[in-house]
Amino acid sequence: MYVGIDVGTSMVKAAAFDDGGRQLDVAARPVGLALHGGVVEQDMEEVYSAVLAVLGELRSRLPGPVALAGLTGQGDGVWLVDGDGRPVRAAASWMDGRAHELVDRWLADGTFETVFRRTGSAMFPGCPGPLLAWLDSHEPKALDSARAAVYCKDMVFQRLTGRSRPTTDVSDASMPFLDPRTRAYDNRVVELLGLTHRRGLLAPxxxxxxxxxxxxxxxxxxxxxxxxxxxxxxxxxxxxTSPGDGLLIVGTCLAGLVATTELDLTGEPAGLYISTDRPGHWLRAMPAMVGTAALDWVLTTTGVRHEEVDALLAETPPGAHGVRVLPYFAPSGERAPFVEPRLRAELTGVSLESTKADLIRATCEGIGFAARHCLRAAGLTGTLAVCGGGTRSPAWMRLLADVLGRPLRVVEGEVGARGAVLAAAARYGVRLDTASWTEPTSIVKPDPARATYYAKEFEDHLERLAQARERARRD
Structure with missing residues (x-):
């Protein structure tokens, strides 16, 4: 058996798979986020305890030994640790917005664009560059006390294995200091962000x-x-893994990714190029700040339960009787396929005749338009797979296929944990049948008439978004 560990933002999971990739069992435990005034932090000890808890629960139910385990988890943020991988302070989450003024300044003075042209990384307030610069100005003693500024899974890996020094992998290092061509840190970028004296905190x-x-x-x-x-x-x-093919992750974060062998650092600085274990192969990533979190907020505000979503989507037609949602709910604004730290969500077209169903459909449509924007910017030309919590709603998947105007290869289960096992197998030279491990659960095809309707609505979405971005800059 093989075990994948996925240390997510709000949930920690461990999943077991057999030789053919069939998911046998999964254990999960929620972890908290502390939100106050744009600051979003996590308790590292709580996160690590949750990892041990799900592994213990899973092991107690497994009928045999574990041949191999792979670890994955949330990216970005700053996880300051000492030499044993233990926390120096609470982890600053990728959702954190405290460094937005730094990003604003770097956008204005050209630093932001220069960094993108060198690394393919469009910084946002919750990525390590701005957060480390903010901590250097406001909490220098915390940085003085740290051995390394790592990422979530790096802390877990060091403590699970007892390694004597923190390390990271090439994917996590991609934002924002890594040169994707050399796969090494770009010291000029470190200098531009005023962090040369903190260079030693970057994990090897x-x-x-x-x-x-x-x-x-x-x-x-x-x-x-x-x-x-x-x-x-x-x-x-x-x-x-094939160039041109893409993935849409409909989770807390809405992320569009496209596999590529071409590195294009021109165009609007947005998203990032994620280096992979295969040199010369990248993922052009457009990870928007809010995915299912936007729908969760609307459901909570309207008192609607998740299990009611499918029925409500059937109660109102495409276009939601004129209700429109720009789904930019994150306190740190948006980071893909553009960077706008001050952008906020907008709800328009509401009247006394609007229903909860209208609000729910408009939110799902708005998220779909944001996904289409991300995938277009990422260069999608091939097939599209979809995974994440949103796949549990068949009605939302049908709506997404219509909004995106293309078939969806729906992949259910613990996809991140599955990928962590496949990566571990490759690193250890263990041969697995990747085709059977990655076979889609279903294929959802768009309705031609609705796809045509939504293609026009998408252009309207882009116009409303442009106006909202202009207002955000003025404010």
Whole structure:
């Protein structure tokens, strides 16, 4: 059996698979987020305890030994650790918005664009560059006390294996300091962000594999691999490796990714190029800030339960009787396929005649338009796979196929954990049938008439978005 560990933003999961990729069992535990005034942080000890808990629960139910384990998790943010991988302070989440003024300044003075042209990374407030610069100005003692500024899964990997030094993998290192051509940190970018004196905090980039210690969540001697982080891991788990093919992750974060062998650092600076384990192969990623989190907010506000969504989507027609939603709910604005730290969500066309069904459909349509925008910017030309929590709603998948105007290869289950196992197998030289591991659960085809309607609505969405971005800049 094979185990994949996925340390998500709001949920930590461990899943077991057999040789053919069939998911046998999964254990999950929620973890909290502390939100206050644009600051979003996580308790590292809570996160690590959740990892041990799900591994213990899963192991207690497995009928046999674990041959191999792979680790993935949320990317970005800043996880300051000491030499043993223990926290120096709370982790600053990728959702954190405290550094938005730095990003605004770098947008204005050209630093933002220069960094993108060198690394293919469009910075946003919750990525390590702005957060480290903010901490250097406001909490220098925390940086003084840290051995390294790592990412979520790096902290977990070090503690599971007892390694003496923090490391990271090439995918997590992609934002924002890594030169995608050399696969090494760009010291000029470090200098531009005013962090040369903190250069030693950047964890060495390696191909980390190690065995687990007896005292922690996996059996002693279990082969464990660290990375890639959740976006590229989902791409592996969904079988998205051929240039032009894409993946849409409908989760807390709405992410569009397209596999590519071409590095184009021209055009509007947005998203990032994620380096993969294969040199010369990248994922052009457009990870928007809010996906299912936008729908969750609307459901909570209207008092609608998740299990009611499919029925409500059937109660109102495409266009939601004129109700429109720009789904930019994140406190740090948007980061893909454009960067606008001050952008906020907008709800228009509402009247006393509007229903909850109208609000729900308009939100799902708005998220769909944002997804189409991301995938277009990422260069999608081939097939499209879809994964994430949103796939549990058949009606939403049909709506997405219509909005995107293309068939969806729906891949259900723990796709990130599945990709983590496939990455671990490749690193250890274990041969697995990747075709059977990544076979889609279903294919959802668009309705031609609705697809034509939504193609026109998408252009209207772009016009309303342009106006909203202009208002955000003025404010």
């Amino acid at each position: 980039v390696s191909d980390p594999i190690a065995t687990a210690e007896a005292r922690e969540g996996l059996p002693a001697g279990t082969r464990l691999a660290n990375g890639p982080y959740d976006l590229p891991s989902c791409a592996l788990g969904a079988g998205v």
